[in-house]
Amino acid sequence: MIPLRTVQTAGGEVAVILRRSDRAVGYVKDGVLQTLIDARGHNLAPHVTAAVDVLLQEKVRQALVLGYGGGAASTMLHRAGVDVFAVDCDPCAKPLAQLFFRAPPCLEVVVSDAAAYVERAAAASFDGVLIDFQDSFETPRAYLSQSFWRAVARVLRPRGMVIVNVTRWLHGGRDWRAFQGALGLGGFDAVALSDEHGAGNRILVSARGATSP
Template sequence: MAWREDRITIHDRTLEARNDDALPGRPARLDRRNGRRMIELHRSKGGLGEISVALRRRDRAVCYRRNGELQSLVDNRGRNLMPSFDAVVDVLAQERAERVLVLGHGGGVVATMLHRKGIDVIAVDIDPRAKRLAQLFFGAPPCLKVVNSDAAAYVAAAPERSFRAVVVDFQDSEATPAAYLSEAFWRETIGLLSDQGLVVIKVSNWLRLGADWSAFQRTLAAADLDWIALGDELACGHRLLVSYGA
């Protein structure tokens, strides 16, 4: 498998965003020692864990966290402050993707940004709370199609060659999702791509610096994702991994 970094330009706008709640090595959690930093807007517990939405006092940014981990962050005008999300949208804009599947909805920021660019987008999230919270707190439009499903199950059932791009972003804890290490999942994902389609994976520090990184690379190679661009590290600690279908 060839790991290359010369085909995709990924822009990092972190310094503009001043997103200091998502720096490498810093847990993105509410500071319970100083509750005055945050105003809690929502908290709920379910079978998939706890979701909280809070307003950051110093700049009125709104944060979406699942089990304490930051998943979405927007400013007081609803503009994205997560550099990895800007990078995803930049890549898809460069490739002129017209129909995109987003696996992992969270606060709905990526899907909303793509929708506003006129891209036909379907988002998938296993948590049934995600769609309502994205509309209520993060400006996701009601017309945005959000499917409540396990990502791997949706991919297995979706029609072949139905998307120009697939965004994979559903690791929300240190544990690597089983699908990430499944050759079948990646082959089925490739099968969803139209001609010259691409897969964009948000690679967290949990994955890249963890015990499963080598197994993840081997799984992608076995699934014939053998032309890969691994972007530079963004200031939030994430990277984007981009692969083109056959």
């Protein structure tokens, strides 16, 4: 791996690396690979492709992406004609995505904690939400909070869909049942959990329950 850029952030170190073997470019936070594209700018992370495919199959027109990273999912959605609004806690995410990952400059990326953003976002603003901000073996506190999931449900329109990247740490760890419980109490019914994609990632598809706010 060849380091291209390293940025120290409040949440840890963000690095952009080049893979020697095929010239693929990766976005890495605290040693965890979050985005990987090939030399032509095409996404190489199977779970990202799977998540985007679900949103496109559901004909989502306005999508919220919580966890922008290198911008691969947001870029794919944007190129498919979806109106994308992204959130990332690291100010360096958008400029690095534009410089190294071919993300279009027009993509709007708000620098914010994901939970704080959905708490203040307008109700019924999005058809779909893609959640992907677990960047270590520690489960994000928001994932275990029913208030977070209620806030996510509130920003979704009726029949809205939420897609969660379930890492191997979450699915195989001690917090899995607590996560499922918080999701249910927050107003979501689990629809499907995929098989593993790539490095142990799974895609959880959930819909607003009948009693969601």
